Amino acid sequence: MEVAPVTTNPFFSLFVQAHWVVNWAVMLGLGLASVWVWAIVIDKFMLYARTRRAMDAFEQAFWSGQSLEELYRSLSERPVHSMAALFVAAMREWKRSFENPSRSVAGLQARIEKVMDVTIAREIERLERRLLVLATVGSAGPFVGLFGTVWGIMTSFQSIAVSKNTSLAVVAPGIAEALFATAIGLVAAIPATIFYNKFISDVNRQAQRLEGFADEFSAILSRQIDERA
Template structure:
């Protein structure tokens, strides 16, 4: 009896080993294995993008708050521009620097009083272009998250279908209907679907969250551009 129990335990351990994740991967068909590798790489790349975007948006928001505090402190805008210099570190200060650079360029050429309307339009256009460029930089690689979120499940499903087809082929070749014959192949196939979900779910959730955060940031930057345009407009009117 003891020997039988030992043998059963050994068989159980062998079955667990054979159905381990690494064993399922190495014993999979070349097509299923390729699908698994693609999904694993896509998942790793998605997480790299998620971490990078989350940290970058948080950093940009903090710097924008710090810049707004300095901008609305009542100090000289020229002094603020000189402190920031020509290398701003966040989108909001980039918009400010672009506008001030155009303003100074016009003032140096004595255009502020002669062509105030055209100057205002140029400054507003420069701010909008800068805003679009900065948001575009923050949105880089987001399309990859959207693509993985919408297609990874179907890629995993393709691997599942292919693995199940191989399992039915094994049934036909062995002429046995025992579950033990098809269980490894079905397990490999379902593992591909699981990897597809592991890649798709975080990508979809992160894409929606990051897109929402970028939308709020874009609105914040657009609001600053509008307020700064109003300040420039008043100064141009006073200079007439």
């Protein structure tokens, strides 16, 4: 019986010899992706908890009957976020308009709303940052793992052909190692998808809260403008 060499193409044999490089690159990349995903998850968890607490505290201070001027003075000393930032931005625009000698009250209402819109967009951008990484890992992770698996099974079949032995003892270890790539891909992708959905809904809830506060505050300022004008 004539025995033909299995891999005659030098280019292909180069790839076969490099299969470990490919597999390890896939697995290492997926592992790093998993580490990064969990870092983002932990970071976002802390950020959203902090934001929620800050909002609660600010709303309590805002509706406590305290003078808005005093509140503004205490808050504008240091950089603030979320609802407080909204308040500070609106108050700054208000003060600029009234402390100016030529009081430009005419477009003040529109200007305040525009400033608050910009602040809300900036805050949401801050909350949403890096969430796209979760989405990307969640959707692409299984495919990358699958790629590693397919590559591993291909090379494992090549080695089967070389050894001319189809028993399970020869086939199984290579395929098991190849399937490990898919396992890592799923391990990275499943939490990423779950937490991405959770965080997106969290961000939406906080954005709603900011919008509500912006409308309320805008109404208050509008009344003040009409009284003073």
